[in-house]
Amino acid sequence: MTDREIPEQYLGGYDRILTDVSATGRRLTREEIASRRALGEQAAEAGHGLRALISAHLTAARAVWPHTPGSTDCALATVQQVIDAFAEGYERAQLLAVRQEEAARREFIDDLLYGRSDLGRLAERAERFGLRLSHAHAVAVAQGPAAYDEGDPVPRQVERALISRFGDRSVLLTTKDGRLLCIAPGPQDEVLTYFAKQAHAATDGGRVAIGRPQPGPGGVVQSYEEALNALELAERLDLDDPVLRAADLLVYPVLTRDRQAMADLVLDTLHPLTTSRGGAQPLLDTLTAYFDSGCVAAEAARRLTLSVRALTYRLERIHKLTGANPADPAHRYMLQTAVIGARLLDWPAKDL
Secondary structure: OOHHHOOHHHHOOHHHHHHHHHHHOOOOOHHHHHHHHHHHHHHHHOOOOHHHHHHHHHHHHHHHHHHOOOOHHHHHHHHHHHHHHHHHHHHHHHHHHHHHHHHHHHHHHHHHHHOOOOHHHHHHHHHHOOOOOOOOEEEEEEEOOOOOOOOOHHHHHHHHHHHHHHOOOOOEEEEEOOEEEEEEEOOOHHHHHHHHHHHHHHOOOOEEEEOOOEOOOOHHHHHHHHHHHHHHHHHHHOOOOOEEEHHHHOHHHHHHOOHHHHHHHHHHHHHHHHHOOOOHHHHHHHHHHHHHOOOOHHHHHHHHOOOHHHHHHHHHHHHHHHOOOOOOHHHHHHHHHHHHHHHHOOOOOOOO
């Protein structure tokens, strides 16, 4: 927009102020400064660019100046005061608009992730932020060693990387409860995969969970909850993977769907381990390492920093106490399921 396109209303009274102040050498009054600030606010709210507005003020000053009495220094000082007050009002309006936009964005994200708003109205609001909730969406959640807000360097770094790689793809990057979130259309798995890579690096090795694509306006909150559950499972099971996919962890919610049945299996199968001299935990750790290593004794011993002989002794001890042989495929599934259940239920630290 050029200065000729700036409406005269934003320069109202400027020539009079310039003429009077330059002639008398006085400074602008409070009322005059307040009027310039108010005009700056109005111009910002109308969407005019600050550069064009300043250019219009300078053009108007040049038109008045040859007919203005007083020194050049006085005239320049007056122009400076007017533009400074005008720009202050403009920037104040811009800051208020940004804050209002941030508040609206945060309110929308809260409603989106908690499902608290009418779904039809939510879908309408979503388009303002680049999401079409009639399509399927998936959510990735990154959790690092610190809590993050949207204006922090880490979220900005990840956002720059995503924009540089994919541009505008109807992707929403935000934060919630100190975690980084990326919401992307379901078919664009490459976006969430790249987000996971960038977030893992930016958070110094943080963990990322990706929910499954879910359809409709309520799909985002479903995928978000899946990602959160995956992070919780990873913590409880001490999973080492930096990137977790909810689709790969579906067996665990199935195992814990009937909590009482799982608790009965854990106690019936593993409770005899509590009679061991060191308690149940060392033997549970042995079983975990053994199963995680594909039932290869040498690898399990390395993970536990034991000799193969010491590991073999522990496995024999488990067999004797429980009556189930970890090396026997007929017993292995029951034992491994019970061990997973113990980790999910935090046994033996907690009573079942």
